[in-house]
Amino acid sequence: MEQTRPPMSQRINRGLTYLVALAIALWILIPIYLIALAAFSPRQLVYSWPKPLLPTSISIETMRFFLTSYGVLASVRNSVVVAVITLFLSLLIGAPAGYALARYVFRGHHAFQLLILSTRAFPIVILSIPMAVTFINWGLYDTVLSVALVHTAMALPTTVLVTSSVFIGIPKELEEAAMTLGCNRLQAVLRVVLPLALPGLAAAAIFTFVLSWNEVFAAAILTLQNRTLPAKMVVQLNESPIPFRFAGGFFLLVPSLLFIFAIRKYLFNLWGVKLK
Numbered sequence: 001m002e003q004t005r006p007p008m009s010q011r012i013n014r015g016l017t018y019l020v021a022l023a024i025a026l027w028i029l030i031p032i033y034l035i036a037l038a039a040f041s042p043r044q045l046v047y048s049w050p051k052p053l054l055p056t057s058i059s060i061e062t063m064r065f066f067l068t069s070y071g072v073l074a075s076v077r078n079s080v081v082v083a084v085i086t087l088f089l090s091l092l093i094g095a096p097a098g099y100a101l102a103r104y105v106f107r108g109h110h111a112f113q114l115l116i117l118s119t120r121a122f123p124i125v126i127l128s129i130p131m132a133v134t135f136i137n138w139g140l141y142d143t144v145l146s147v148a149l150v151h152t153a154m155a156l157p158t159t160v161l162v163t164s165s166v167f168i169g170i171p172k173e174l175e176e177a178a179m180t181l182g183c184n185r186l187q188a189v190l191r192v193v194l195p196l197a198l199p200g201l202a203a204a205a206i207f208t209f210v211l212s213w214n215e216v217f218a219a220a221i222l223t224l225q226n227r228t229l230p231a232k233m234v235v236q237l238n239e240s241p242i243p244f245r246f247a248g249g250f251f252l253l254v255p256s257l258l259f260i261f262a263i264r265k266y267l268f269n270l271w272g273v274k275l276k
Helices: 008-039 043-047 061-067 072-103 109-121 124-138 144-168 172-180 185-214 217-222 229-237 242-262 264-270
Strands: none
Touching: 008 242, 061 072, 061 242, 072 109, 072 144, 072 185, 072 229, 072 242, 109 144, 124 144, 124 217, 144 185, 144 217, 172 185, 185 242, 217 229, 229 242
């Protein structure tokens, strides 16, 4: 049988969708490529004009100089520790809160969701002095734990709303069926709901990790000696040469990209795409 071709309007819409997707991908990938090109180019090529768009020679001199600079590796360790603590606390608190919003209806339910989201619009600059004084009184000033707690507070609203929408998409009848077969509610959630919610939890994890890794203001306010990498770079890069800035920018990108790559299969499963 002869296959029928899709209508012209459908092919045009599909072509426009591909063009938009390509434009978005290039908008994201071109800056990453240019930063990586400058980070691994010899210094004289970084200062040259016009700059080559294709790598003519590769050098790790700038990256090696950046990584061996005083305090950089310690800042990287602090950033990783803060991001991991933030990720753990955000999912530990945000996922149960999202489940409660998805499964229980109470008066002011929608207003409460809007109130949670509105906290992200509150400027953190206003809280800088009270926040610093509070952590000084607690004995947590200039520690990675203080930065992780602030990052958790910043990430929780989105984590709660994202996980809530994920749990809403999982039929409640699956839990009830598990409970009729001998599971209590906690066992039903852990054995049935949680595996189905992994793609959405992965999306929330990506947002939380990237937010914590790239956040500057709270880390700069709450730390002096134990700065995270973004806070340290903001202080130092104004006085650094241009190749050093490109190396720092590339190094900031790498952990987020690796983290997204590591959990990408859960995101693809969210749209029904299977990876081998």
